[in-house]
Amino acid sequence: MEFQEVVRRRHMVRTFTSEPVPRAALDRILGNAVRGPSAGFSQGQSFLVLADGELAAFWAVAGDAVFESARTAPLVIVPMSCKRAYLDRYAQPDKGWTDRDEARWPVPFWHIDTGMAALLILQTVVDEGLGAVYFGIVPEAVVPFRDAFGVPADQEPIGAIAIGYDAEAEKRDLRSRRRDLGDIVHYGRWQG
Numbered sequence: 001m002e003f004q005e006v007v008r009r010r011h012m013v014r015t016f017t018s019e020p021v022p023r024a025a026l027d028r029i030l031g032n033a034v035r036g037p038s039a040g041f042s043q044g045q046s047f048l049v050l051a052d053g054e055l056a057a058f059w060a061v062a063g064d065a066v067f068e069s070a071r072t073a074p075l076v077i078v079p080m081s082c083k084r085a086y087l088d089r090y091a092q093p094d095k096g097w098t099d100r101d102e103a104r105w106p107v108p109f110w111h112i113d114t115g116m117a118a119l120l121i122l123q124t125v126v127d128e129g130l131g132a133v134y135f136g137i138v139p140e141a142v143v144p145f146r147d148a149f150g151v152p153a154d155q156e157p158i159g160a161i162a163i164g165y166d167a168e169a170e171k172r173d174l175r176s177r178r179r180d181l182g183d184i185v186h187y188g189r190w191q192g
Helices: 003-009 023-033 054-062 068-072 083-090 109-127 139-149
Strands: 045-051 075-081 131-135 160-164
Touching (some): 003 109, 023 045, 045 109, 068 160, 109 131
Antiparallel strands (some): 045 075
């Protein structure tokens, strides 16, 4: 599929068939996820892949922020960021900082880079002919999520992505709700 077509078709799918995601598609999705930007090549992302019997436990602890119909997805990927990996990397001699001071970071690149990996997952899903929905894990569910799946304390789930074949009977047309580029893009100076 052409890249512009992937971008045009990408949307959040809220209902899935029960057909499993082919292993080759999953491998490609994950392979592309690790190709995103990584400040200082810190590579502080990790991905928990859940399918089959693991999904019931996931939905029980982390399903509050998504439509009930999305729980039909046969696959969930939880992208996680690791601040420690970035602080450690930037304390190395080639980066010029001798400490791990978090105040040096204008924004938390560990979350941003992981968000970019999540977008690569969403785009690859479309290119594979699948659908996906990204959703958050509510704060009170993070500890139960960690406990249920043995996730270390330094791994921060930035959300979750349910993936499968699109089973939505009615397709939404959001073009009329999309903001005009003139309202959100400012060239040279903030306008309006």
